[in-house]
Amino acid sequence: MTTSHDELQKVFDEADCICTEQEVQQAIERMASAITDQLKGRDPLLFCVMNGGLILMGQLLPKLKFPLQAEYLHATRYRQETTGGILEWKLRPEADMRGRTVLIVDDILDEGTTLNAIADYCKAQGAAEVQTAVLVDKQHDRKCRPDLKADFTGLDVEDRFLFGYGMDYKGYWRNAPGIYAVKGL
Numbered sequence: 001m002t003t004s005h006d007e008l009q010k011v012f013d014e015a016d017c018i019c020t021e022q023e024v025q026q027a028i029e030r031m032a033s034a035i036t037d038q039l040k041g042r043d044p045l046l047f048c049v050m051n052g053g054l055i056l057m058g059q060l061l062p063k064l065k066f067p068l069q070a071e072y073l074h075a076t077r078y079r080q081e082t083t084g085g086i087l088e089w090k091l092r093p094e095a096d097m098r099g100r101t102v103l104i105v106d107d108i109l110d111e112g113t114t115l116n117a118i119a120d121y122c123k124a125q126g127a128a129e130v131q132t133a134v135l136v137d138k139q140h141d142r143k144c145r146p147d148l149k150a151d152f153t154g155l156d157v158e159d160r161f162l163f164g165y166g167m168d169y170k171g172y173w174r175n176a177p178g179i180y181a182v183k184g185l
């Protein structure tokens, strides 16, 4: 079912702003600095997880002032829904990752199924080391592994359905300039 323009505008107008644009920008600066400290000199191969990772990746890259390679992959399990299903690979990475330090970049660590599966895939492809970077880590006890954390996290966020900075609500509002929680979700 499609959602009308007016309904989508209402979703934005009624949403709660969880993190302002300024807070997100500061978080991305901190992430860039931590990633630089850890990965500078290690010739890393970065993978943007499409679609959600697009904005974080785009904003991080110019702040990482050392040699690296950037590619993308596409895996999805929420589609237009607010609960996750089976992970579907839409595009597996083609780059040769044997012996490389790989950094997976995504918008959100929610239950962690997506990042876990991508990290396992990269290890199976021969990556020497796989690290992960997410803009937000949703705080709840439903992680697919109880201790699951990204190596680089921008912000811890509450357990609500979020949109903005790459995260979508029914395919919309990835462009929202901050992190927002849908009213009632």
Ligand SMILES: O=P(O)(O)OC[C@H]1O[C@H](OP(=O)(O)OP(=O)(O)O)[C@H](O)[C@@H]1O
Pocket: 049, 050, 051, 052, 053, 075, 076, 077, 078, 079, 084, 106, 107, 108, 109, 110, 111, 112, 113, 114, 115, 168
């Ligand atoms: O930790 P998890 O519970 O696995 O959820 C996180 C994943 O869900 C979202 O992707 P989605 O499947 O919505 O695809 P999209 O990036 O195209 O929106 C998000 O971008 C992460 O990749």
Ligand code: HPA
Pocket: 078, 108, 110, 160, 161, 162, 163, 167, 168, 169
């Ligand atoms: O809260 C969320 N919002 C958008 N996409 C998501 N994918 C997992 N969790 C979320």
